[in-house]
Amino acid sequence: xxxxxxxxYVAESFHCDFTHRLFMGHLxxxxxxxxxxxxxxxxxxxPKLTPIxxxxxxxxxxxxxxxxxxxxxxxxxxxxxxxxxxxxxxxNFRISDGETGRTLGYGRSVWxxxxxxxxxxxxxxxxADGAIMPWVVADRxxxxxxxxxxxxxxxxxxxxxxxxxxxxxxxxxHVNSVKYIEHVLDLFDTDWFAGRDLQRIDIAYVAxxxxxxxxxxxxxxxxxxxxxxxxxxxxxxxDEAEVCRCRVIFNTSTN
Amino acid sequence: xxxxxxxxYVAESFHCDFTHRLFMGHLxxxxxxxxxxxxxxxxxxxPKLTPIxxxxxxxxxxxxxxxxxxxxxxxxxxxxxxxxxxxxxxxNFRISDGETGRTLGYGRSVWxxxxxxxxxxxxxxxxADGAIMPWVVADRxxxxxxxxxxxxxxxxxxxxxxxxxxxxxxxxxHVNSVKYIEHVLDLFDTDWFAGRDLQRIDIAYVAxxxxxxxxxxxxxxxxxxxxxxxxxxxxxxxDEAEVCRCRVIFNTSTN
Numbered sequence: 001x002x003x004x005x006x007x008x009y010v011a012e013s014f015h016c017d018f019t020h021r022l023f024m025g026h027l028x029x030x031x032x033x034x035x036x037x038x039x040x041x042x043x044x045x046x047p048k049l050t051p052i053x054x055x056x057x058x059x060x061x062x063x064x065x066x067x068x069x070x071x072x073x074x075x076x077x078x079x080x081x082x083x084x085x086x087x088x089x090x091x092n093f094r095i096s097d098g099e100t101g102r103t104l105g106y107g108r109s110v111w112x113x114x115x116x117x118x119x120x121x122x123x124x125x126x127x128a129d130g131a132i133m134p135w136v137v138a139d140r141x142x143x144x145x146x147x148x149x150x151x152x153x154x155x156x157x158x159x160x161x162x163x164x165x166x167x168x169x170x171x172x173x174h175v176n177s178v179k180y181i182e183h184v185l186d187l188f189d190t191d192w193f194a195g196r197d198l199q200r201i202d203i204a205y206v207a208x209x210x211x212x213x214x215x216x217x218x219x220x221x222x223x224x225x226x227x228x229x230x231x232x233x234x235x236x237x238x239d240e241a242e243v244c245r246c247r248v249i250f251n252t253s254t255n
Numbered sequence: 256x257x258x259x260x261x262x263x264y265v266a267e268s269f270h271c272d273f274t275h276r277l278f279m280g281h282l283x284x285x286x287x288x289x290x291x292x293x294x295x296x297x298x299x300x301x302p303k304l305t306p307i308x309x310x311x312x313x314x315x316x317x318x319x320x321x322x323x324x325x326x327x328x329x330x331x332x333x334x335x336x337x338x339x340x341x342x343x344x345x346x347n348f349r350i351s352d353g354e355t356g357r358t359l360g361y362g363r364s365v366w367x368x369x370x371x372x373x374x375x376x377x378x379x380x381x382x383a384d385g386a387i388m389p390w391v392v393a394d395r396x397x398x399x400x401x402x403x404x405x406x407x408x409x410x411x412x413x414x415x416x417x418x419x420x421x422x423x424x425x426x427x428x429h430v431n432s433v434k435y436i437e438h439v440l441d442l443f444d445t446d447w448f449a450g451r452d453l454q455r456i457d458i459a460y461v462a463x464x465x466x467x468x469x470x471x472x473x474x475x476x477x478x479x480x481x482x483x484x485x486x487x488x489x490x491x492x493x494d495e496a497e498v499c500r501c502r503v504i505f506n507t508s509t510n
Contacts, residue, residue, distance in 0.1 A: 013301070014431060018425065029269045
């Protein structure tokens with residue numbers, strides 16, 4: 001089996017936004033699904049880990065696109081393991097046009113492995129008898145910047161509050177990582193998207209949130225034109241804790 | 256080309272809910288995408304209609320499932336045109352297990368055709384030189400009840416208000432038909448879904464809603480155990496008008 005996984009998708013109409021391009025949320029879910037299938041097929045995924053009470057946890061995700069798949073177009077997601085350290089592994093993605101092979105963008109992600117009982121991080125190099133180790137592809141390029149260190153100051157403005165609902169909860173029982181991206185993009189109106197391309201999104205996951213939590217989004221503009229957003233959870237007993245930090249960078253639209 | 260379209264999908268992890276079964280919203284989008292691809296490939300879909308300023312409008316959708324696709328399972332959506340009248344066409348769906356062929360459920364839908372300039376209904380039998388007519392499959396069974404006439408009385412209780420955001424808007428520039436289903440299912444908490452299967456959903460679309468509208472959900476319990484929900488839109492100038500009516504029927508879970 002090839003060390004690089006290759007998954008073919010179609011930008012179906014009802015996965016596209018009003019500009020007739022794939023929603024970033026749907027692309028994000030395709031990347032997570034590709035990662036899930038790639039690891040499962042190679043013996044270090046959830047079917048192997050669930051019985052031994054371990055699970056992958058997404059720590060960081062970056063997606064940088066030069067163009068988004070257009071409605072009806074075929075596109076390909078390739079994914080591979082760039083490196084494995086004791087507590088983290090780097091997984092990369094390439095998104096390309098299904099007909100021409102033209103690169104549309106790249107992704108980077110960082111994952112930890114935890115014990116589902118103790119929630120403690122595990123040694124990835126040793127888990128499941130080191131099942132991930134033969135799959136490292138050290139020599140394949142991923143020509144986008146590594147995950148940015150997103151900072152959000154205490155002066156950031158509260159711009160939205162959303163309650164976690166049934167549709168937000170994934171197979172792991174907490175809020176789907178991509179839902180935070182959707183909540184961030186929903187801060188912008190349709191006029192904004194009509195004139196701009198989402199060039200890059202960086203997201204750092206700090207904690208999990210669950211059904212019944214209230215998510216508060218705090219936004220800050222930066223000097224370089226990006227928007228930084230911190231999302232906190234307010235639990236039923238009134239505590240507030242950060243769950244993720246996100247940076248989005250838009251370009252003037254080429255569409 | 257076969258009159259019946261056949262589309263294969265996988266219930267990928269990040270399209271499944273916390274019970275490890277496909278979200279009804281994702282299934283609904285798959286049905287709409289299957290309808291879109293089926294009509295496009297046979298010459299009566301959007302690529303043919305957009306240039307002549309016509310578009311399909313979903314009037315009713317019913318999905319009735321005996322079981323939902325489980326995480327990682329392959330499933331198949333078949334779709335065909337049951338009948339064509341002057342102002343409406345009936346399109347059916349069968350959802351089956353990709354390995355065994357076992358039926359998982361069925362769907363029914365009713366579509367109108369409108370002129371995108373005048374918004375007036377068009378004669379489907381004559382549109383695009385009657386392109387849909389050769390594709391009718393009159394003799395294939397769809398053994399679920401036809402769309403129910405959902406009634407919601409004026410005594411229904413206001414249970415939720417949601418603002419229409421960027422992620423809700425589809426390629427047609429208005430709220431995606433399936434988003435209403437998600438908003439309805441988000442009325443129920445995770446404990447509810449842990450003990451029940453969604454057996455059937457009926458939805459009748461009355462009007463379109465757009466970016467900036469506020470959607471109000473009014474719910475009513477009925478004697479037969481179903482829940483009826485009316486969704487209205489409150490526009491920026493304060494008007495309130497119904498956009499859809501929905502009935503959901505749950506069974507005690509077999510999961």
